[in-house]
């Protein structure tokens with residue numbers, strides 16, 4: 001029997017973060033007191049009214065197939081959200097509900113890219129983007145950035161990266177892994193170039209609600225009708241409602257792209273989980289009062305961690321204004337990010353994600369979506385680690 005796997009599958013890099021994560025989990029299971037800065041999800045529980053809506057849906061027997069692109073109620077609630085929060089007018093038919101924001105991203109890329117097309121991705125990037133582009137047999141074109149520009153690309157860099165084969169530009173603000181937030185002016189300038197060059201933008205706005213220090217989220221779709229026509233928004237409930245396990249993502253797209261995504265989805269996953277969709281309706285239409293509390297708590301942890309990191313020998317950290325990550329520069333320690341993280345885990349029992357996973361070997365990613373107590377303990381240990389080396 002020939003078990004050789006497809007070229008498509010062979011082109012993927014298994015998640016680098018997984019090795020460290022698995023090791024940290026094993027250490028925990030062995031009773032070792034590990035501090036985990038690796039989490040990509042809020043540490044708060046899903047708000048109870050959302051949970052109750054899903055339970056009610058189950059008890060009411062809402063347990064069958066739904067339309068593949070989502071229940072009309074949820075597509076309407078999502079359209080209302082874009083109108084309310086972003087001033088964007090979408091018909092429910094332009095909204096596709098998928099099995100998580102990650103699935104939404106993958107569908108967008110599969111629906112728009114042909115083999116040989118180029119997709120521009122600023123680094124540091126969310127590690128799944130280039131892999132999804134490879135799955136579509138398209139080519140990731142990476143634009144490097146550093147902490148000197150707060151990991152933001154300049155319009156000229158985008159312009160220089162565009163070729164006749166460019167199909168898509170992936171914008172993720174606020175960013176995972178850096179926490180960077182582009183200003184509305186910066187977003188508009190990038191959007192202007194895509195409009196001029198006829199390049200589609202996939203704007204991943206999943207961290208929209210998690211911004212600090214007066215930073216403002218702007219959707220690139222909102223600047224003009226032309227910007228709107230060039231943009232596909234990916235959104236989801238995972239981060240702002242702490243619903244990572246529910247697997248509900250949203251895409252808002254021009255009608256032909258929405259139709260193409262629906263076709264892909266109808267032959268791959270079919271509908272996202274029926275009762276999770278009911279929970280998502282409750283999330284989007286119900287009270288939003290958990291958000292200011294979560295944002296205030298994230299803000300407090302962020303400032304604390306940021307200040308401490310900048311006092312540690314060999315580290316420097318720019319002030320990230322969004323999401324729940326800090327991305328300190330470790331290049332002065334003389335260690336690459338993989339060695340840094342593996343030694344930190346071995347010697348100090350602290351798990352962090354090497355920047356290499358995100359295309360940036362001089363950095364590590366620390367998530368502050370964990371308790372203040374863990375953050376204090378973890379930072380004490382990172383400090384000991386660095387002083388031990390200094």
Ligand SMILES: *Cc1c(COP(=O)(O)O)cnc(C)c1O
Nearest residue numbers: 100101102126176206236238244
């Ligand atoms: C978390 C995340 C998503 C979506 O996550 P899901 O759990 O699939 O909804 C999308 N983009 C980025 C950058 C993320 O960090």
